[in-house]
Amino acid sequence: MGTLNFIVLIPFLTALLIPLFYKKGSRLHIGLLPILVAVSLFIYLLTYIPDIANGKTFLHTISWIPSYGINFTTYLDGLSLIFALLITGIGTLVILYSIYYLSENEQLGHFYTYLMMFMGAMLGVVLSDNLMVLYVFWELTSISSFLLIAFWYQRKRSREGAQKSMLITMSGGFGMLVGFLMLYAITGTMNVREIIEIIPDLTGHVLFVPAMLLLLFGAFTKSAQFPFHIWLPDAMEAPTPVSAYLHSATMVKAGIYLVARFTPVFGGEGVWFWIVTGVGIFTLFWGSFQAVRQTDLKALLAYSTVSQLGMIMSMFGMGSVALNFGYSTESVFYTQATFAALFHLINHSTFKGALFMAVGIVDHEVGTRDIRRLGGLATFMPITFTISLIGSFSMAGLPPFNGFLSKEMFFQAAIDITTLGVFHVDTLGNLIPIVAWIASIFTFVYSMIIVFQTFLGPYKEERLERPANESPIGMLISPLILAGLVLIIFFFPNVLGNYIIRPAMASVFPSLATQVDLGVEILRWHGFNSLALWMTIGVVLIGIILYKFPKIWRWIYVLFPGEWSFNSLYNFAIEQGEKSSRRFTNSYMTGDLRNYLMYIFSFFILLIAGAFVLTGSYNFTISDNAMISTFEWIIVMSLMIAAISILFAKSRLTAILLNSVLGYGVALLFVIFRAPDLALTQTVVETVTTVLFLVAYYFLPEWQKEQGTRKANLTKLVVSIAVGATFTVVALAAQNNRLFERISTYFEDSYELAGGRNIVNTILSDFRGFDTMLEVVVLLIAGLGVYSIIKLKAGKRGKKIENQ
Template sequence: MIALNIAIFIPFLAAVFVALLYRKGSRLHIGVLPMIVAAGLFIFLLSFIPQIANGETFLYTLSWIPAYDIGFTTYLDGLSLILALLITGIGTLVILYSIYYLSDNEQLGNFYTYLMLFMGAMLGVVLSDNMMVLYVFWELTSISSFLLIAFWYQRKRSREGAQKSLLITVSGGFAMLIGFIMLYVMTGTMSVREVIVTIPEFTEHGLFVPAMIMVLLGAFTKSAQFPFHIWLPDAMEAPTPISAYLHSATMVKAGIYLVARFTPVFGGEGVWFWMVTGVGIFTLFWGSFQAVRQTDLKALLAYSTISQLGMIMSMFGMGSAALYLGHSTESVFYTQATFAAIFHLINHSTFKGALFMVVGIVDHEVGTRDLRRLGGLATFMPITFTISMIGSFSMAGLPPFNGFLSKEMFFNAAVDITNLGLFHADTIGNLIPVIAWVASTFTFIYSLIIVFQTFLGPYKEDRLEHPANEPPIGMLISPVILGSLVLLIFFFPNIIGDYIITPAMASVFPDLAATADLGVNISYWHGWMDTALHMTIGVVVVGVLLYSFPRFWKWIYALFPLNWSFNTVYNFTLEKSEDISNFITGKYMTGFLRNYMVYIYAFFILVVGGSFFLTGAFDFKISGNAPISSFEWIIVITLIVAAVSILFAKSRLTAILLNSVIGYGVALFFVVFRAPDLALTQTVVETVTTVLFLVAYYFLPEWQKESGTRKVDMTKLLISIGVGATFTVVALAVQNNRLFDRISTYFENSYELAGGKNIVNAILSDFRGFDTMLEVVVLLIAGIGVYSIIKLKVGKRGEKLEDQ
């Protein structure tokens, strides 16, 4: 359906309108238009649920670069529908929340413009079937998120956080691009759907595993998996609505989506199983372990997000084993881990979005997020406290909240995978449920920290910047809706399971879906003998004890000092890279033109001369050339004498005139060789150049010649001789060595190709049209830059950048 293509571009158009309306000072709040756009797209996508639930898919292709198999192809199935609904649905609530959260003194036009750019880019990622188009939108999400994270650019930490997220995610994006290219080399198609169909023929190909690793690098960096997770905590410097949108429901889920989308391509392989499961399960543990030590609420939520993303990733890895087992009852049993992953992906977006908004409310109302300064807020902020409790206990995996259901399914999947006799899961795989249980215990602890240390206990008014009060009702609407969804999903989980998750399972396991029902009956009670229930009880008991007696075990964090971390490695690498770059740049950027010419000419001799020497191309014969007349000899000798005489000229005027002799001598050559148009052009250029030299040198001080014998710079002399010799020999060699057909034969057909009877005019006006167009684009960009600088108005936010 072409409507899907249009839906992707609507947020981009909205971004343009937002910028224009804000510039003109619209009376309507600038956030209303983006909210209407997001809500409209959400309703539009909701209309597809009945058809998607019946197994239908929607595809539309708009030709773009057919020569390279690149088309703007949109594909809507169960998996892409889930992500698209989250992007637009959570986006609508975040925009509503932002209208009340952000002050009118902020640069709201920029904020909502960037937000719409990000929404459009994310829709492009989840709806694109062509891998190259997907990559374009993938990098657009990195760029737009960079702008959003750095929204408060006057803060040093905001700038650094944005830079870190951009460097890490874009690097992963390049790796993913390499993987896509490898897949194209193997399968000959850019379509993800076609790759899924044809890839079984290439599983033994030498590029199969490298392509898998490259794609996973892109997914791991975007979804903040260990050790690439370090960008997410620093990204918390963004305004809270951005954290609630990008870092709980959308951007970080792009990597999860990529793994799910390419599971039919790489799933069933041992490398894929262990990379996805292993990285995910360790990220789950490390994120939860680090979250407990945080004293800033947003930092705590950042590490908890890392942990939850690892949990979802590990479930996709465990579920991929079903593809190895093929069409069997046992294979369908292991797909339940993937079902749980998709279920928790939805649940996480609801409770984590609500929690981020709660933290924003706390910061907005009392002026701090520091847990050491908070406490006793429940009395003054009962609604906020209720939402916090719902979100936190859902994250902890307690009933009656939706997180309990997907967490129980995760525990069951972790235990069941140890019975799988594939990929050594029955040996080393026994660590998976152990790590899952330990990580869940830490998750329970930091969930208690959010509730008890923020809202219960003594009220510390003297440590707050503002007295505690409930926020405006408009700021509460969005988290209340998300909190309500947490409860509704718990009591009516199979509505989502049947109509949304089951169709998505068909996208992840297309072959299995054709022969078996991949749906799961979600239930919150499986009897007292259920292993997952026992693990949950253990989490609660041990978690309460550890939370109550932190002095007996908090010493363990001393074994992991903050300066021994991947953040330290990143900062050290970045700092040393800058130092090395400055050192190298300082060596060749001397500010003297003569040095730059030496580098250029030396490089020319080495590359061109070396290439001709190594390939044996210095082979030429002059016996077949036309005889040289005496008049031509006179011109050549004159040029040589003039060129050498410039070196010994005692005044600028003499040097200019000798240089002109060379130029006019070349013009005479053009006359002799019957090229009057070139001769005329050369004469005009030489005349204008000479006049400009004379005018310019007239204003320069008198040329003071150095007394004594002039020293000869042998390096420059050798380079000069080498350049002249290289040019001469190359010109002679080219005349007698033809590796390709003459290009002139193509242009001789200019009348049929371009409709021009004059071949020269056709080349200049038609064949060079693209070159000219790109030159104009460059000038346009430069002009926009100059105009922006001229019109730049630095307000109070931009007068001084903070260093702290």
């Protein structure tokens, strides 16, 4: 078993352990366990850096369902390493932060269980090489995100936000699954690496473009791209550590990971380029445009995350054109966009994580995050102020912070792409740098809003819940580390570039990486000839003007009263969906069991008997039947009589005893049919069932005579006879039509294959052990079900759910 697979499983195991260790009021904080796990995984992953930087990759496979090509295959290369490091690294910091952020009275056990579940699932997404396994982990991240957003489930908004994110990301995930299956249909393999190798010959396949679109649907919903971005702002109802971790640093980047991972498959296609770049650029613009008008700091950050994700996405789109050219100097030129994307991905995680944590601190200390109520906090919270300053300036793209570097590279890439000769870029493509530039102005404006409207200006203590104070040091450690990284990366960008990003480039462009070094020297200073620099200067100048004089342009937002247009569409769809399904359901759900059974039985009769009559497939002989002895006649006849007499039983005791007669009779038949195991089991079960009935009948009323109109009784009789007759006829016909060979001969080697002589038992415990295992689980569920139905009385609800 590969250590890589363990990396994915360890967080899940931790998640299992947390509830066991969690006790309210214990001296050791429960967060110590997950933090220990996260930090050791992070350190362990760090040891892979030298090997990965030398171009090595790691692959481990555990067979799961080999017959369908579904195996738990983990694959570690440059791209997955970046994400894995982010997941474990930011994870460690977030857990540390959450220890101080969440009060001891919260349900910490739940919180850390979900968080570890998420960490495992996310690691699974980036480390899986098998499409199906990737899909499973992908949905698991959605589920854990759902649970974490609804962590304060007493609040209505939390529940709604959770539901929204779940519905949107899950539907995207489902589309992605279909896309994966199409890819499987095209290539015949579930392994991403094999698909990359095979796909160049198959791009003309009819499913190729649908598969691409569905895959992008999954990626865009997860990464909150326009118009699916609406779930992200509502997801901010989650506790701030969760927002910092899932909804800015990791989970929302799963879509970006998917796009990067599948660039070698679909990149080089015009459709891919235009959709990824176009959607990305527009999301960049729309997100930053909407962010400026937010008054809630977290909502502002959410829109800014949407916008930054769009920016990264668009760069992956621009970089993908390099694959269109094959190997040439020109193609290497375009790969720089992808390099910038990976670089910005890391930068975004650092500065956005720091900002989220800083906002969390403000919220935690003064009890509000509404910028209209905040102001002048800089004197009270100098460290938080510094962190926010670094984060925001980096986000705005100012030196000396890492955001400046990647923003410059982004501008450069956007300018370069206009020189592209293919995909009709020469016409529409000129819009790309212009939109990017406008969006960056808005980015600048909202970055300034975060710092200056929160920390400078007049201090309005009367509008705060609590007077401002600097937070305890524990909560400051994590954002300080991230802010430190923001600075360090600016001064030493090429360490990151060479050891982390260059190997990842090889994963995105496997065909090019063998020919040429895809590393890019990250420069802090491009000289005054660089157009990108002038774009940045323009952004700053216009940004300052817009920030200083909001009155002259804020009216623009009046033009977009449909700020929530996609939201209202979503709400409308949810509402209508609920309404119409209720109407539809009420039309046939009468609340009477007999009506439902009537539906089932009439369908059974109509469909089966109808098909039988229409196809005329009735065919029946008794020639190869086994002999019947007198003894057997007697048993069968008495069974029939017993069965029919149940209908006329006057008391329920008679009915149970007749039922037992049936049971023991069937057991006797099993003896005759050479099935000793069955006979034994049936006898014992019948005994226990009879006891069960007797015990239960002690509490239940004597049964009344069935009263009903003559007509109703007649209908019952007709339906039952029809069902019985259909059943008999189909069964008889089935016996005489064998379409397939018997498969049982395989099991007759049980002694060699499973080391047992009792074939039935070996089937149960070995050949079909999976069924038995699940059966045991079903039994357990039934037992617990009975126990809880009996023991737990209604009306003793726990906390009352608040509906605000």
